[in-house]
């Protein structure tokens with residue numbers, strides 16, 4: 001099994017969204033001990049925004065070569081196609097995804113490649129596979145006590161199906177800016193939610209689930 005782990009926080013490995021998404025990857029690994037993980041920390045290896053040549057090529061511009069962005073897009077799409085599971089760790093930035101994650105999406109959500117335009121609308125060309133998203137936010141993002149609109153989760157739930165990825169599970173860590181105690185409680189609750197979700201999954205066919213969660 002191949003796991004593609006995209007991590008979008010500028011805080012890198014220290015970040016809450018990264019740690020929670022690593023927790024998801026850990027569960028996937030226990031279910032499939034031989035799984036191979038490809039990790040892309042978008043903040044450590046800055047992913048440039050798509051360039052003018054790319055926009056020209058996607059727009060069907062005459063003789064447009066696509067340049068560096070198209071070549072990068074080919075690599076990132078190949079990585080995604082090779083993955084059986086996609087795990088994304090992302091903070092909320094100004095009500096939506098951070099620009100680093102948007103840059104990755106602009107490379108992989110590509111017309112005539114991962115998505116086709118049809119009279120019925122945009123149709124994804126990738127085979128569906130599980131997508132796990134670990135979202136961290138300073139304030140509350142969901143529920144009646146949230147005091148901000150959330151354009152992050154609805155956006156990901158709209159854009160990923162556009163390329164064929166519909167099987168999306170979101171884990172949420174909310175309130176990291178609401179004081180140290182609440183932040184710590186939120187971290188614990190988020191990890192427990194992940195543990196509970198995976199505990200409820202049937203064991204994968206033919207696999208021996210290993211590991212040491214909860215002192216097993």
Ligand SMILES: Cc1cc2nc3c(=O)[nH]c(=O)nc-3n(C[C@H](O)[C@H](O)[C@H](O)COP(=O)(O)O)c2cc1C
Pocket residue numbers: 009010011014015016017018090091092093094095096136137138139140141148176177
């Ligand atoms: C540029 C920027 C914008 C942010 N915007 C929001 C926001 O709109 N809503 C929110 O709840 N938190 C916001 N935050 C706080 C982060 O979502 C929060 O600190 C989160 O826990 C960071 O996760 P990380 O450790 O994975 O980076 C913002 C943080 C930064 C740096």
